[in-house]
Each structure stands twice: as structure tokens, then as C-alpha cells.
Amino acid sequence: GAVVSQHPSWVICKSGTSVKIECRSLDFQATTMFWYRQFPKQSLMLMATSNEGSKATYEQGVEKDKFLINHASLTLSTLTVTSAHPEDSSFYICSAYYGVSYEQYFGPGTRLTVT
């Protein structure tokens, strides 16, 4: 089956710094990847859709200048949280389409804590 990895699995950073999260499709090419955010005891919320070689499409209310997404290759998308604040602390999860039926396969998630 399709495997999506994320790195790091958890990260702690200081307020005001930036942090990059990587999402990789390990055994398939992913032209479209998605980034979700999940706060404690809440469901997943889509942040943006990332297409290889083009600009990401952000959901309403998501600051594109704060959450920078780069999908430079068919196997890698990155999410950079710029000038992080404690309220950005969350569980960030990526996913990718796989196969002719466009199933979404999810990465294991990255736990971000901003102190």
C-alpha cells in the first residue's frame, strides 16, 4: 500500500522562530498533497492543498504568508510555520492521493509545540 511519511514526528520551538515539516510519499508519486491541522479533542481541519509545481491553495482563514507550502517534487511537500506562536501548537498531518481511485493516505503527523 501507499506510505506517507512526515518529519519530524514532533518538534518544540520558541515563539517567533520558524519550523519546517516535511511530507514524503515513499513508494509513489503524489501530484497532490494536503495539509491538515488538528487541535486537541477536535477533528482534522484542512489547511491547504498542495500541487506539484504550482502554488498551494489555502482554505479560508488560513494565512498563506504564515504557513508556507512548497511542493517542489512529486514525492515531497513541505509546510513551514513562520514566526510561530503558542497558538500554532497543534498536530499537523499531511496526506496524498494514491492510485486510480484517488484514495487519500495520511502521514503519521507532526506534533508542534511552540513555547
Place this chain on the structure above:
Amino acid sequence: DAKTTQPTSMDCAEGRAANLPCNHSTISGNEYVYWYRQIHSQGPQYIIHGLKNNETNEMASLIITEDRKSSTLILPHATLRDTAVYYCIVRPWGGSQGNLIFGKGTKLSVKP
């Protein structure tokens, strides 16, 4: 907004079948029913999907009513590792229709 309604939580005894209901009364003709689950602090895992026929795979069975307004996910022999939040999602077929919209799901607790 999610187009599905699921019970907030359910319990199931280990080894017994877990039947998780989902209501999707406003489903359109081109929309499929997908089920995912999320074990605590992990990314969601795809389980199964279907249009109108019942489906079965190595993980579960999906029973969709004839009018397609509801469905049931069946885990035939639940184990403790099946404890998770289960999401029922309706989505049109194909990649152009984009992302999955997650509702609150059903928290299934499998008890010994």
C-alpha cells in the same frame, strides 16, 4: 460542514462485531461513502469505501442501505487495537473533488 451524522461514542467487547452507523441522508448520486479511522496521536487510516453495493476487505465490511441514506461499518471481530475514532465521509469520486471533510466521528472503545 460534514455531511454525515455519527454517534459520538460506542463501546464493543473484544472479539465481538463492532457495528458503526452513519447517516448521510443528503448524499448525492455521485458521492461515495468513505470510512477512515484515527488511532490516538496518529494520522487517519483508510478503511473502506463504497457507492451503493456492499463492500468487504481485509479490515471491514461496509453495508449501504438501498436508498443510500445511511451505512454501517462492520468490524467483524474487534480487538483492542481497533480502539479509535472512526470517520464516515461522503465525497464525490475522483481527485478533482479534493479534500476529505472530517466530522467529529465515533469514538469506538473496545473493551476486554
